[in-house]
Amino acid sequence: MQFMAAPLEDNSDSAFRSICHTYGADLTFTEMTHVIGLAKGNMGTLSKIEMLDDTPTVIQLAANKEMSLKKFLSKYQPPKQFKGINFNMGCPAPKVLNIGLGCALMKRIALTKKLVAIVKDYGYPCSLKIRLGMNKFEKEKKVYLNLIDAVDADYFIVHARYGTQTYAEPADFSIYPECVALGKTIIANGDIHTSEQVALLRDMGVQGVMIGRAAVHDPSIFNKLKGLPVPSVEKIKEEYVALAEKFNSRFKYRDNILKRIGTHAKLSGHVMG
Numbered sequence: 234m235q236f237m238a239a240p241l242e243d244n245s246d247s248a249f250r251s252i253c254h255t256y257g258a259d260l261t262f263t264e265m266t267h268v269i270g271l272a273k274g275n276m277g278t279l280s281k282i283e284m285l286d287d288t289p290t291v292i293q294l295a296a297n298k299e300m301s302l303k304k305f306l307s308k309y310q311p312p313k314q315f316k317g318i319n320f321n322m323g324c325p326a327p328k329v330l331n332i333g334l335g336c337a338l339m340k341r342i343a344l345t346k347k348l349v350a351i352v353k354d355y356g357y358p359c360s361l362k363i364r365l366g367m368n369k370f371e372k373e374k375k376v377y378l379n380l381i382d383a384v385d386a387d388y389f390i391v392h393a394r395y396g397t398q399t400y401a402e403p404a405d406f407s408i409y410p411e412c413v414a415l416g417k418t419i420i421a422n423g424d425i426h427t428s429e430q431v432a433l434l435r436d437m438g439v440q441g442v443m444i445g446r447a448a449v450h451d452p453s454i455f456n457k458l459k460g461l462p463v464p465s466v467e468k469i470k471e472e473y474v475a476l477a478e479k480f481n482s483r484f485k486y487r488d489n490i491l492k493r494i495g496t497h498a499k500l501s502g503h504v505m506g
């Protein structure tokens with residue numbers, strides 16, 4: 234089972250990714266970054282994909298323009314800890330949907346295939362992070378299965394909610410067996426925080442779990458779920474602060490993490506259908 238730290242806007246900088254990796258995250262992700270800004274060489278955008286230590290990191294892109302993707306990749310010099318490109322196809326924020334990104338991409342299978350092929354031409358691993366569709370209707374129509382079946386990505390991170398669902402509604406883990414049955418590598422995401430959930434997902438054939446909010450409250454959750462020892466919350470907090478200093482984390486990022494570390498994560502849990 235692979236343990237992954239989720240991309241989280243205004244949280245997932247080098248310091249957060251590093252502390253998650255120290256405590257068991259096998260793979261970490263940058264927050265969603267617009268490929269157009271990267272292609273233009275915008276310094277603020279480029280800072281979001283900086284990798285300041287050797288934490289294995291995947292760059293998550295918001296992309297729907299082949300030319301921008303090609304331009305960015307032609308200039309990108311990957312460090313050794315770079316572990317590939319992930320396309321965000323699950324963000325349900327109106328400002329993202331309105332420009333044809335995030336969840337709006339889930340039915341654009343031909344475009345997705347082209348984007349994945351461009352990344353693979355560079356020899357980089359390529360994955361998709363998806364939801365179950367934009368709304369309940371699309372979930373029922375199994376838009377997520379069509380996409381997983383059609384696209385030749387290395388793995389698919391499936392957040393088990395549809396776009397219009399809020400975090401107040403539980404994630405629906407019953408969708409995983411049919412995803413796994415397609416013969417693709419499936420990573421589960423949404424409300425995962427217990428070893429019972431990890432065991433359930435493993436039994437379904439899921440090959441990894443991605444953890445977001447629960448990792449902000451407790452960056453050592455990965456080791457806990459692996460059954461490995463972890464230090465006290467105070468020690469983890471101290472280590473995070475030292476990393477945030479070392480890597481010059483922005484105030485907003487530090488604040489988002491420090492106000493949550495050591496507090497209880499309010500998650501909705503999961504349902505089975």
Ligand SMILES: Cc1cc2nc3c(=O)[nH]c(=O)nc-3n(C[C@H](O)[C@H](O)[C@H](O)COP(=O)(O)O)c2cc1C
Pocket residue numbers: 239240241242243263264265293321323324362392422423424425443444445446447
């Ligand atoms: C503050 C915040 C920021 C997020 N930013 C991103 C992002 O940049 N890219 C992305 O794919 N998902 C983003 N997400 C969604 C998470 O990666 C994850 O899919 C979701 O929180 C469900 O996982 P969890 O229950 O483990 O938190 C964000 C979620 C939160 C709460």
